[in-house]
Amino acid sequence: MKNFHQQILEGIPAHLPEPKPYEDKVSHAPRRKDILTPAEKELALRNALRYFNPSLHPALAPEFLAELKQFGRIYMYRYRPDYAMHARPIDEYPARSKTAAAIMLMIQNNLDPAVAQHPHELITYGGNGAVFQNWAQYRLTMKYLAEMTDEQTLHLYSGHPMGLFPSSESAPRVVVTNGMTIPNYSSPDDLERGNALGVTQYGQMTAGSYMYIGPQGIVHGTTITVMNAFRKIKADPKGKIFLTAGLGGMSGAQPKAGNIAGCVTVCAEVNPAAATKRHEQGWVDTLVDNLPDLVARTRDAMMAERAESIAYIGNVVDVWEHFLNEDLFVHVGSDQTSLHNPWSGGYYPVGMSFDAANDLLASDPDAFKEAVQATLRRHAAAVNAHAGKGTYFFDYGNAFLLESSRAGAKVMAEDDIHFRYPSYVQDILGPMCFDYGFGPFRWVCTSGKPEDLDATDRIAGEVLGELMNVAPPEIQQQMQDNITWIRDAKSNKLVVGSQARILYADAMGRLKIAAAFNAAIRAGEIGPVVLGRDHHDVSGTDSPYRETSNIYDGSQFTADMAIHNVIGDSFRGASWVSIHNGGGVGWGEVINGGFGLLLDGSDAAEKRLRNMLFFDVNNGIARRSWARNPEAKFAIEREMERTPELRVTTSELVDEKLLDQLSFT
Ligand SMILES: NC(=O)c1ccc[n+]([C@@H]2O[C@H](COP(=O)([O-])OP(=O)(O)OC[C@H]3O[C@@H](n4cnc5c(N)ncnc54)[C@H](O)[C@@H]3O)[C@@H](O)[C@H]2O)c1
Secondary structure, eight states, X not given: OOOHHHHHHHOSOSSOOOOOOOOTTSOOOOOOOOOOOHHHHHHHHHHHHTTSOGGGHHHHHHHHHHHHHHHSSOOOGGGSOSSOOSOOOGGGSOOSSHHHHHHHHHHHHHHOTTTOSBGGGTEEETTXXXXXXXXXXXXXXXXXHHHOOTTEEEEEETTEEEEEEEOOTTXXXXXEEESOOOGGGOSHHXXXXXXXXXXXXXXXXXXXXXOOBTBHHHHHHHHHHHHHHHHHTTXXXXXXXEEEEOOSTTTTHHHHHHHHHTSEEEEEESOHHHHHHHHHTTSSSEEEOSHHHHHHHHHHXXXXXXXXXXXXXXXXXXXXXXXXXXXXXXXXXXXXXXXXXXXXXXXXXXXXXXXXXXXXXXXXXXXXHHHHHHHHHHHHHHHHHHHHTTOEEOBXXXXXXXXXXXXXXXXXOTTSSXXXXXXXXXXXXXXXXGGGTOEEEEEEETTOOXXXXXXXXXXXXXXXXXXXXXXXXXXXXXXXXXXXXXXXXXTXXXXXXXXXXXXXXXXXXXXXXXXXHHHHHHTTSSOOEEEEEOSSSTXXXXXXXXXXXTOOSSGGGOOHHHHHHHHHHXXXXXXXXXXXXXXXXXXXXXXXXXXXXXXXXXXXXXXXXXXXXXXXXXXXXXXHHHTTOHHHHHHHHHHHHHOTTOOOOOOOOOOHHXXXXXXXX
């Protein structure tokens, strides 16, 4: 068999590789909707075959058509590589560009079976977050990356490598777009059709941008959210309930976050396999499969003020309703089912088993949709009843309120414009984190050495300690949370896949930490480091029901910020940039972007990080400040004092009394 280098450099082999068995023990993507007409199926096949020499078409055509009919997509399973899929140390990649090697490492991490949700369908997380649409795209991309120089840029259209174009050393090595469509063609069915045709994909946020780092990314953000939710209602989490749903890719972080926050977490999960997996992984303490046991165990943990996470195998609607009957007071409530994807198994109807619901989905999608909407109405009614008793409920950015309102549930406020519950960004992450510039900054040690990660943890902790000494009171709580996080990061054993770390830092924190890493690389203390972030951040994402839900000047439905961010990052030194339609809340509902930046210890890297990270964060703060958000106004004024070259248009506030005197009818 050819070695790893040879296989990468081979790209799409000239001969037909052996067919790959369909491995049952691997988690596979659900069968996708059969949406194409016969003529469109022919087009999808034609599209797939254009990657291959015509001599192979007679063998591949029936095989790919069978995949399309059976799975709703052409994944080209036969072309899955023979080597093990995981991030290797950067020096093990065949490459003429160090940056390109770093990107290969990040791609392989996103497809690592230990990291990815449906690795054989190239899905990293969220059910549909794709790195590539098919294995031909993967192979071609890896070959391009291996061959490219620092004078070329690879352009990727939704997983498809359009090719290498001449550029310059200071340009990004890779430019990624995922799912970008003409706005009027951005309905869920447009995505299904385009994806089935092989011309677009749902990149989620960190899947199609190669920045997923396993569950720790989400554990950190979820911990911050749960801790601050209790702070918001001024309640000590001890002995108090946090009721929610979902033990999937991201939602599975909730029980762990609840434990770190110190509350009693009750998390319903309708899929027994998902609940059991999280229990076996130690992410949730207790598994129960009936409501009386759930109530008893919950009351016991409350009485003992024990930080305990309890998974209920079943539908969350049953829990909300049953806790109401049992008069069990829920202090904090939310939901993390996949309502960004409501009609294809993201949210399960109450009153039927998981298997029965899946059968209904396959046999009668319209009936499934009706059952989902009826469930949402019941779900919202039960939440409303709890909220009437004082429960603090927030939308967790999963489109729960949006889909509930579309289903006719009573979730609108009295003005019939806003929802009656805040989103977690409106109340928690927006004002407490994003508006000050705190967001999911992350790094990957490309040597693959745990000692390098330890060193970066130590360096980051030292930098935060120094910054804490000069931090204004407004951000001291966030700084302290981060210092605690980075101090405990190693012992929390959160690394899955590459040697990566997340840390919710602000602009100054990101910059200083990155500069300290670059100095350590230059001194030979650690190997090169990739910097990046989740798109779910202060600047990268325009998403009216999530990241920008705390923008109140009417601009929450615009996407200028995300576009400026990715363009601005690209010429300020990013190693790769990406911009996506969809991600988190669903196709057509969000535009999100991000970057990767390789630090190699050089002066050029130092210049890039200073220029790019500064813009990457402050672009969003400027926009939030222009929207009159007080925390962002504070943060941008502070930044302008520090940085004379920064001149931002600031918003003036109108005297409320003046407006009250005017008639607007
Ligand atoms: N964690 C975060 O910080 C965060 C932030 C923003 C948005 N989100 C959103 O949270 C959602 C969940 O993400 P994920 O990656 O965990 O998705 P996922 O699909 O992997 O997990 C969702 C889980 O919910 C379960 N579920 C569905 N309907 C249910 C019901 N009625 N009762 C009980 N369980 C039910 C499913 O079986 C599944 O395991 C997404 O919409 C995502 O965009 C998460």
